[in-house]
Amino acid sequence: MGKSQLLEYVKNFVSLTKVEEEQFSSSFEEVKVKKKQLIVQPNFPDRHRRFVIKGALRTYTVAQDGQEHTIQFAIENWWASDFNSYIYQHPATLFIIALENSTILQLEFEKEQELKRSNHKFETLFRILAEKGLAFEHRRIIFNLTHSAEARYENFLLNFPNFVQRVPQYALASYLGMTTEFLSRIRNKRTQKS
Amino acid sequence: MGKSQLLEYVKNFVSLTKVEEEQFSSSFEEVKVKKKQLIVQPNFPDRHRRFVIKGALRTYTVAQDGQEHTIQFAIENWWASDFNSYIYQHPATLFIIALENSTILQLEFEKEQELKRSNHKFETLFRILAEKGLAFEHRRIIFNLTHSAEARYENFLLNFPNFVQRVPQYALASYLGMTTEFLSRIRNKRTQKS
DNA sequence: CTTTTTTCCTAAACTACTTCATCTTGTTTT
DNA sequence: AAAACAAGATGAAGTAGTTTAGGAAAAAAG
Secondary structure, three states, X not given: OHHHHHHHHHOOOOOOOHHHHHHHHHOEEEEEEOOOOEEEOOXXXXXXXXXXXXXXXXXXXXXXXXXXXXXXXXXXXXXEOOHHHHHHOOEOOOEEEEOOOEEEEEEEHHHHHHHHHHOHHHHHHHHHHHHHHHHXXXXXXXXXXXXXXXXXXXXXXXXXXXXXXXXXXXHHHHHOOOOHHHHHHHHHHHHHHO | OHHHHHHHHHOOOOOOOHHHHHHHHHOEEEEEEOOOOEEEOOOOEOOEXXXXXXXXXXXXXXXXXXXXXXXXXXXXXXXXXXXXXXXXXXXXXOEEEEOXXXXXXXXXXXXXXXXXXXXHHHHHHHXXXXXXXXXXXXXXXXXXXXXXXXXXXXXXXXXXXXXXXXXXXXXXXXXXXXXXXXXXXXXXXXXXXX
């Protein structure tokens, strides 16, 4: 069952008693989604924080000119939400779609509030998750500001080798802030070298 | 005194008793810094979370090629740290410098841990701050991925009109991911129009 | 297994943005 | 107030990355 996987993950950040573990994991609901299924859509609030047990998700936006831009990928043990929508419970602006048949654990917004209210430890956990997320996005902003398209791709390869095989190239290109054609060129140049 | 300003700010997120307010604000230390003074430097861990009472700070990095890239600005009622350095207490990679003579409130890392440990409310506060920060950086990443240099400048003008007058152009340009020359041209084009 | 759809590759023309170099203006320092 | 320095403006040349268009390969659907 996916819930033990979630608890295993959570152990990295807080230590829970059996009772707390039960309270925590039973607040989540396990859901299966098929490849290409949309999980979040613009205009509707994103009502869940979700944790990937198995599979792969892609969060993206569609700009005025119709171009898609990938904001985030999530595979096993990553989180995926339209975070701005979720925490403020405003209408979403992002899409989340399954790249593979996936199993996810969903936590409803109100249940999360309840968890945080009921126990200091859960508050701590969500604080740590937010801080880690913020630190991660900070590193991403810094790297994007300071590096070329090619360096951004190299860096992604290095840091997330297991993502590269699983996400389509057009999605990766738009995550890295370049066109799929340009990424194709970069890849080709690389394989010729080595 | 600056501490009442901090407490006023904090009221937006949690409501504290008088005793809690006292405990919270007395954990901060008020510091004055002169224009051009360095507050954080690479290689030393950033030991503080800091809140700007008055003045303006700039967080930036220096890339291998010597180019400076602005990561963040902070004026009154904003926070400034090398967040990756602060939360993990690793060596900093960023500089923080005063753009004006400034008054700031500093919270030491260990004191923050103590606050969070001692009272659920403080844990909640820091959780909310991290979540708001994460949501903000998410919006920034999305906007940067989806808009041209000119649109990024327009957007900054719109969202932070009071920053624009107070930060030097070269710093703003590198925050927005373009050269100072290019920003100069954008500005010039605009003023001719209107 | 065949057809249809989606993804990926290649190449040439194009453009948003950079680089470099010089000049003017504004800000610090003495 | 002059000298020294840092910031901003402007022009011309260069380049990283985009756009468009066509075809090949791979994956999904029937």
